[in-house]
Amino acid sequence: RLRPTIVSYEPPDQLTPAELGTLVDSSPDLRDITATLVDLAVRGYLRIEERQEPKLLGLWSSTGYHLHRLQPSSTWEGLKGHEAAVLRGIFEAKLFSEDRAETVALSDLANRFYARLDGIRSSLFNQLVTRGYYARRPDRVKQAYTIGGIVVAVAAVFGSAWLSERFGLAFQTGASASVLSGLIIIGFGRIMPARTIRGTRALEKVLGFEEFLTRVESDRFERLVKTPEMFEKFLPFAMALGVEKNWTNAFDGIYTQPPTWYQGSNIAEFRPRNLTGNLSQLSAAASTAMTSAPRSSGGSGFSSSGSRGSSGGFSGGGFGGGGGSGF
Numbered sequence: 001r002l003r004p005t006i007v008s009y010e011p012p013d014q015l016t017p018a019e020l021g022t023l024v025d026s027s028p029d030l031r032d033i034t035a036t037l038v039d040l041a042v043r044g045y046l047r048i049e050e051r052q053e054p055k056l057l058g059l060w061s062s063t064g065y066h067l068h069r070l071q072p073s074s075t076w077e078g079l080k081g082h083e084a085a086v087l088r089g090i091f092e093a094k095l096f097s098e099d100r101a102e103t104v105a106l107s108d109l110a111n112r113f114y115a116r117l118d119g120i121r122s123s124l125f126n127q128l129v130t131r132g133y134y135a136r137r138p139d140r141v142k143q144a145y146t147i148g149g150i151v152v153a154v155a156a157v158f159g160s161a162w163l164s165e166r167f168g169l170a171f172q173t174g175a176s177a178s179v180l181s182g183l184i185i186i187g188f189g190r191i192m193p194a195r196t197i198r199g200t201r202a203l204e205k206v207l208g209f210e211e212f213l214t215r216v217e218s219d220r221f222e223r224l225v226k227t228p229e230m231f232e233k234f235l236p237f238a239m240a241l242g243v244e245k246n247w248t249n250a251f252d253g254i255y256t257q258p259p260t261w262y263q264g265s266n267i268a269e270f271r272p273r274n275l276t277g278n279l280s281q282l283s284a285a286a287s288t289a290m291t292s293a294p295r296s297s298g299g300s301g302f303s304s305s306g307s308r309g310s311s312g313g314f315s316g317g318g319f320g321g322g323g324g325s326g327f
Contacts, residue, residue, distance in 0.1 A: 007215075016082075017237045033286070046071075048263070048282065156174070
């Protein structure tokens with residue numbers, strides 16, 4: 001069981017935003033991938049550029065995003081598996097020399113990045129299992145219960161048919177009970193993945209860190225020295241937890257200069273909330289591009305999800321009430 005929350009000022013155990021987000025709800029979300037994208041930009045692996053792209057002979061324009069590689073692929077070896085997979089998924093189609101930046105339009109990820117999602121998902125789960133936070137991968141636990149429920153339902157239906165034939169019992173009643181039993185097993189399977197004691201203790205620290213990110217503008221933290229570097233460092237974590245608006249509001253008047261890792265159009269009167277709004281749009285665009293798959297592929301395997309932990313609901317791709325989808 002979870003113990004009372006104690007505020008933490010750092011993400012625990014050097015978890016990345018995606019690992020932290022996955023640990024909270026035992027499910028990787030699109031929010032985790034876009035938070036990873038921003039985290040890699042903050043750490044200097046890429047730069048995000050916002051461009052206004054003219055449409056219909058310049059009658060109107062839409063916002064497009066371009067990702068610039070700043071580090072050669074040889075430096076990716078020090079990254080965690082899901083981080084390197086995200087970078088490879090973005091830049092794999094371009095083969096430039098290692099001594100100059102590589103640029104990829106976010107829209108170009110459509111119909112090709114989706115093939116990386118299963119690998120990213122597996123990498124996140126494997127990392128958490130390796131660190132001892134789970135005894136078994138949550139997705140495989142759910143899968144086992146789903147298969148078990150189907151087997152039970154099918155076997156019970158055949159059993160009901162045999163009993164009906166042999167003893168004259170009502171087949172419809174037995175069949176209905178069989179199907180219902182299978183559905184109950186499948187339904188309970190959704191909540192059966194369990195963290196280990198170590199994973200639960202790590203979750204306690206994550207919730208304490210979320211408390212800090214959420215309440216940082218309250219009187220309780222008024223003596224905290226807030227710096228632009230702190231804002232950028234923890235912004236991806238706030239995004240993964242869905243509390244980036246609270247985190248941003250706390251730095252209004254402190255974070256006054258546009259970041260070097262994001263080039264946007266509305267920098268004349270820069271404010272942190274402007275950056276958060278831009279990142280929300282980036283998230284929506286990234287979710288669309290990254291999950292887009294050719295019709296023949298049968299889709300990307302993403303599905304809508306509910307709220308993450310205690311940080312509020314989200315759906316679709318945007319932040320701040322926008323969302324995340326499990327994959």
